[in-house]
Amino acid sequence: MTTLETPSRVHATLVTDRRELAPGVVLLGLDAPELAASTLPGQFVMAVPPSGEAAATALGVYEAEARRASLLFFVTGKRTRELSELHVGERLDLVGPLGNGFDLQSSPRRVAIVAGGVGIASVLLPAQALIRAGSRVTLLYGARTSSLLVEAERFADAGCEVALATDDGTAGYHGYVTDLLERSHNHDLILACGPSPMLRAVARVAAQIGVRAQLSLEETFACGVGGCWGCVVPIARTSAQAPSFPPEPAGGSDAVNARICKEGPVFWSDELRW
Amino acid sequence: MTTLETPSRVHATLVTDRRELAPGVVLLGLDAPELAASTLPGQFVMAVPPSGEAAATALGVYEAEARRASLLFFVTGKRTRELSELHVGERLDLVGPLGNGFDLQSSPRRVAIVAGGVGIASVLLPAQALIRAGSRVTLLYGARTSSLLVEAERFADAGCEVALATDDGTAGYHGYVTDLLERSHNHDLILACGPSPMLRAVARVAAQIGVRAQLSLEETFACGVGGCWGCVVPIARTSAQAPSFPPEPAGGSDAVNARICKEGPVFWSDELRW
Amino acid sequence: MVETQPSLAVTIGKLELPYPTLMGSGCYGSGKEFVQFANLRKIGAVVLKSVTRLPRMGNATPRLVHTPAGMLNAIGLQNPGIDWYLEHEVPKYARLPWRVVGSVAGFSIDDYAYVSERLAARDEIAAIELNISCPNVASEGETFACDPHLTSKVVRTCRGLTDKTLIVKLSPNVTDIAAIAYEAEAAGADALAVINTVRGMAIDVDTWHPRLGNVTGGLSGPAIRPIAVLAVYEVARVVTIPIIGQGGIETTRDALEFLLAGASAISIGTANFTDPRIPERIVEGLREYLWNRNLSSIDEIVGKANVGFATAHEYEGDEG
């Protein structure tokens, strides 16, 4: 029988630090002890809008250390604008941690992490965890232009090899970050987070070079907790993440919709049927 | 033929100072030279919401001196909350000055100004103008409780006699400010701004004591410039402020709807047909 | 204590609820999804996601778009179909510490009858809501709630198949919702859910494509509250059965608007996506409101602002 303790995964946090990493790119540090202690690499939170006048916003947990957790986000609309206007000392309520993060149990020797744009926000925790566990981690990091390649040093300091790519050639390789992945060698595992065209390319390249990839997907969320089926992606029925669903009568597709917020946001690229 | 010079009455102003006069009562000082120079006592502005995500808010012009104009408002909802969150140096666009202010041409010797709550925001300019013109001005100022009697000293410094009243007796007379008006003597003119129950009482008392009163009315506004007829009040056809409108066939009512934002917000109490 | 505290309990048909707050169908799963985020001791009931006769994969993505003060959704009734649902899902609702109401959707009278009968037969299900108003299935799906005659037929049919409380969920996308409501009551509905989402769409001006995979969707959230309050107000004037008001309820004041308009209970959907603590805040707020006014129960405010309609001032001889 489901027990009803007081909701344990809604956290009243306080803004401890705030930095504008680039125009429209904000890093919010929060005093959030339970969240920092309980977040697994690749999990996300739903940020309750301070005004109460919008849906909560799904954001990855960028850093989580001791009492401090942080969010790194791009201002793309009303909700992220509101979050970007928070000042130090103000309150931000977070629901989470949510979803299933990256699966790092295979203790891989060499890992390529591919990040595109805001995708960088969800890959610091897995990078740190892998390095702590003795993996060699290469960050392949792409963005439209150099100014948007935020926090690259942070990953270098954490012990990653870092290779950059920009669409306009203003920094690193002139072209897509997935080209770098194509040229990379003997990785045992690929982790990726970024815009879906990039993720699809990663899936293709991963298949080519014969390395399994975990992709952190993005979709517009409503509930963020598996209650509304608004954020689905088709995956193989055979996937461990596949929710139970009756087969098609004529046995057509082997795909079933999984909720990105609940079964994901991280999926094995070779199990996606998108 | 109507000429089309660039819109002359929309002002981009900057917040120069901000004070919380009481919980939920804010005074915003603005660098607004044209507005400060052109505002007549009793006129108002429409404040464009900084977020762009609401209707503009009608606010009286509290102070207007040299380059500085100020707004004094109570936080009652979404729009005034947004204005209250402006910081020094931030921009606020104002449309105005709007409406017809108080008629001070009769150069009265003794004037009673009755202000209730936020009504105080619209009566400093007329008080100053009257005192400059040699009138003796008594401010009868009422509020729910003492903490909401903001800026009383400001009026004393400006040369007004000040009498206070609170509903709860925490300051001044324990009761309605209109009781003070009832007891007051030989004024030639009454000016009043505040909640409509107060204004109706002022109208009644003014009739009793045989002194004419000008009331600054409040209503929810949309356009604020006379374009939508959303803010009307019935007044006597014979009023100089009455818009032209055909008489009722059976010659019933002698009333016609005037726009508070355009023909008002100030009306002679004996001309109102509310 | 029991003496002094106002009661928030309401009875909807045979359904007795500790609080007048239901969690909107499709927004709250079975409630289990929210256990770690909300206090489910403080809700009236959860209306389950609508289920159909056959399994449905639902619509293409995107299924959600945020709009000013609201959102569009086009889930497309994704569900495993009633047979699988009865076998694998419903058993999980046994012994839940909150009531669950089954929601039934379909594309023919026969669908509604088939699904309602089987679902109502299960002890885990406290009541049945007929969703005859889902705007997100490219089919006749919505025409039931858009046609008084069809509404009457489907309700009468399902009424004959169960004694459990039968709630009929109406669509705002009609010329005269009161006429539909009247038929639903006449056909035997125990209560009405007013309203389902308002049809709408959004277009991506960069790509020139509709922003929803299904092209059109259902608008919910505060944006539609004035539409929903009026719908409740109009329906309350023609029916005697309880109304469950919904559409953009986020605060106690919002809930009170619906109760004062004539709703006996309210439903909270989209607000759970803003902050899962909202349902608890609303019941606390309602209790406080009753307390401050020395009212002993919700019934004392239901419909209290429902004063009928005004007639505009007209000049003599004006036909208006």
Added chain:
Amino acid sequence: MVETQPSLAVTIGKLELPYPTLMGSGCYGSGKEFVQFANLRKIGAVVLKSVTRLPRMGNATPRLVHTPAGMLNAIGLQNPGIDWYLEHEVPKYARLPWRVVGSVAGFSIDDYAYVSERLAARDEIAAIELNISCPNVASEGETFACDPHLTSKVVRTCRGLTDKTLIVKLSPNVTDIAAIAYEAEAAGADALAVINTVRGMAIDVDTWHPRLGNVTGGLSGPAIRPIAVLAVYEVARVVTIPIIGQGGIETTRDALEFLLAGASAISIGTANFTDPRIPERIVEGLREYLWNRNLSSIDEIVGKANVGFATAHEYEGDEG
């Protein structure tokens, strides 16, 4: 310059406008009210406040309530009546540097005929808009736009009385707006204004009274934009005449949504109450958008996102 700059000019029936932006009826007076606050060189036209046969004092106050991302209004068609209007108001519109469109409201076919004929006869009036969709008069006022047959009759009658461009303004408060639109075109309308306000209400939970003097009102502003975009999208699929899209347009992106859905021009109402500079910003924004995409005119984007409707994925045998 003329060569390179994209053109924003549009033609609606016989009405040629320099910009595709009309100012919504009842929101903008005659335009004179806004001269000191907006750049009227940069608007397409002003649709005047609706006028009726007899004078109307309009509704009791309050007539306005702000709601989430929108507002409710219930003005009640306050106006001096057509005879007075022709004598005292219309002459003021002579020699205005912008076009004005007359708006006609009524309570009978005869009303519409009487007012339209006289108003259309005046040179000051560039075109006629039939407001058969005002939700704020306690009368049959709205039933015209809620009934295809009545719509057809009133439009056909007025069509016979003028050669000037005849715009018919439709209501969203119907089950099937496309059916009404179809009748309006068949009856001779030159263009359709889509949409008028959505019926709604708000209640003051402190006083237990409706917040509008008229009890109910019309919802406008961004809250209704998804409803309006869909209405335009649906209407565009059944008519060939131009559509003037409206409902919550505040930005260039909003305007583009309507154009891409199938509107040939747009109307701006409530946004003028947020910032009177919005109409100018929108025309500048549209010009820039066309320019950046090497498009030479508005026509090149009209209806470009109108791809029809989707069918949801279904399992074999699913009737849905």
